[in-house]
Amino acid sequence: MSELVLKKYSYLYAGLDCVKSVSADASAILLSGEDDEGLKVLSRIVAARLCGISDDKAFDEHADIIVYPRPDDEKKSKSKSGGEKSKRYAISVDDIKEILDSLYLTPFELKNKAYIIENAESMSEICQNKLLKSLEEPPQSVCFILCSSGKLLPTVESRCNKIELPPFDIAVVERELGKFHKAGGTAIKLAAQASRGSLGTAERILADASFADTYAAAKKLLLLSTGSKAFAHAAAVYEKLSRDKVDALLGVAEYLLNDIARYCIGVDTVFDGKDIAEISGGYTPHSAALAAEAVREAKKHNAANCMPQAVMDTLILKIMEVKAQCRK
Numbered sequence: 001m002s003e004l005v006l007k008k009y010s011y012l013y014a015g016l017d018c019v020k021s022v023s024a025d026a027s028a029i030l031l032s033g034e035d036d037e038g039l040k041v042l043s044r045i046v047a048a049r050l051c052g053i054s055d056d057k058a059f060d061e062h063a064d065i066i067v068y069p070r071p072d073d074e075k076k077s078k079s080k081s082g083g084e085k086s087k088r089y090a091i092s093v094d095d096i097k098e099i100l101d102s103l104y105l106t107p108f109e110l111k112n113k114a115y116i117i118e119n120a121e122s123m124s125e126i127c128q129n130k131l132l133k134s135l136e137e138p139p140q141s142v143c144f145i146l147c148s149s150g151k152l153l154p155t156v157e158s159r160c161n162k163i164e165l166p167p168f169d170i171a172v173v174e175r176e177l178g179k180f181h182k183a184g185g186t187a188i189k190l191a192a193q194a195s196r197g198s199l200g201t202a203e204r205i206l207a208d209a210s211f212a213d214t215y216a217a218a219k220k221l222l223l224l225s226t227g228s229k230a231f232a233h234a235a236a237v238y239e240k241l242s243r244d245k246v247d248a249l250l251g252v253a254e255y256l257l258n259d260i261a262r263y264c265i266g267v268d269t270v271f272d273g274k275d276i277a278e279i280s281g282g283y284t285p286h287s288a289a290l291a292a293e294a295v296r297e298a299k300k301h302n303a304a305n306c307m308p309q310a311v312m313d314t315l316i317l318k319i320m321e322v323k324a325q326c327r328k
Contacts, residue, residue: 005037009176010041010044010055010058010059016042016165016166019163022049022050024049027135027138028143028161029046029145029161030120030148030160031165032149032163033164033165035199035200037200037203038198038200040118043118044058044059044065045058046145050114051064051111051112051114063108065113065114065116066102066116067116068116069091069095069118069119070095092127093124093127095127100134106141107141113142114142115143115144116145117147119147120152121149128153131144132156168198171192173195173197174189176199188206193270194215194271196270214248219279220237222319235313241308243305246311247302250298251299256271256275257289257291258288259271259276260283261283261285261288261289262276263277263280264288284327287325290326294322298311298314
């Protein structure tokens with residue numbers, strides 16, 4: 001998904017308190033959060049403010065706002081169907097060398113020069129260590145903006161002013177999606193609920209025509225995870241799914257289990273309360289939490305190229321086990 005997809009929501013990011021508090025003389029900023037696309041938008045707005053230009057020019061091309069990875073560095077690989085698909089480009093040693101070699105060049109047009117490093121968590125330890133001194137003592141007119149959805153070296157993080165991208169309220173996500181999408185109200189509401197406050201996730205869900213089916217499958221799976229007699233029916237839900245589809249199914253199942261735990265203790269759920277009430281039978285708050293942890297483990301195993309069906313079989317048996325144990 002291109003960064004331009006979330007550009008239309010830039011006014012929301014510009015209004016965040018964390019952005020308003022950015023110091024004009026900041027030299028190294030670490031933007032962190034789970035929404036990669038949101039971090040891209042946020043980085044442009046922060047860069048614009050540090051370089052002395054208005055928010056409405058944040059997405060224009062500027063010689064002094066330099067983004068890594070470079071657009072022409074985006075790698076392509078052939079998919080199984082023969083088409084091309086983008087790979088998430090990792091920051092390389094050559095990229096870091098290019099940055100360091102240009103640090104002391106005078107800004108061309110703006111007050112300052114900003115280096116935006118997307119996917120900063122992709123940097124190797126060698127790359128991160130090469131940046132350390134520059135992060136700590138950059139030239140007066142230079143600022144670094146690192147975007148990371150993962151962990152960096154503690155020495156790198158300690159040299160940056162940290163800004164955490166907060167999730168938006170679900171009602172705000174639903175309202176904003178409605179402004180830009182013609183999808184039905186049910187689809188928009190489901191995307192907003194499943195987004196957990198991430199506009200990037202919400203956009204991806206709306207672009208995924210199969211998400212409603214995945215949601216229905218996850219509900220059915222948890223409803224059938226009641227005991228050994230229902231195992232065959234539960235297995236039929238996922239027996240023909242690909243690894244990617246299993247990953248999507250596990251992601252929704254984890255969200256639903258978190259909501260079941262909320263429902264069991266009388267806290268408002270993120271998804272529709274009727275849906276959660278329907279699938280919460282036999283769960284306690286503790287068993288729902290244990291089942292959610294089992295789902296997270298299953299996601300790791302699925303990502304590690306274990307057989308998807310075996311991963312799911314093990315998970316269903318584990319969910320049945322924890323439900324039985326917590327009822328005793």
